[in-house]
Amino acid sequence: MSTRREMKETEPVETLRVMTESPVRTGLNRHEVDCSECGGHFYVDDATYDRIAEALAVDPAGVPYVCQECEDVEES
Numbered sequence: 776m777s778t779r780r781e782m783k784e785t786e787p788v789e790t791l792r793v794m795t796e797s798p799v800r801t802g803l804n805r806h807e808v809d810c811s812e813c814g815g816h817f818y819v820d821d822a823t824y825d826r827i828a829e830a831l832a833v834d835p836a837g838v839p840y841v842c843q844e845c846e847d848v849e850e851s
C-alpha cells in the first residue's frame with residue numbers, strides 16, 4: 776500500500792525583511808544599492824528598491840539597506 780503523500784511546496788511568506796539582491800545587474804535587479812553593514816554593492820528589483828526609497832523618505836538617517844548575508848548574521 777502506497778502511503779506517498781503529496782508534497783505541497785510552501786510558498787515563501789513575503790515580509791519586508793525578505794529582499795532578493797544579486798551581486799550583478801540582471802534584468803529584474805537593475806537598481807544598485809549599498810549594504811550599510813558590509814558596504815557591498817548589490818542590485819535589487821523594483822519592489823525592493825521601492826521599499827528602500829520608502830524607508831529613506833520616512834527616515835533619511837535610518838538604515839536603508841542590509842544585504843541578506845548581514846541580516847542572517849544579525850538573526851543568529
Ligand SMILES: [Zn+2]
Pocket residue numbers: 810811812813814815841842843844845
Ligand atoms: Zn552586507
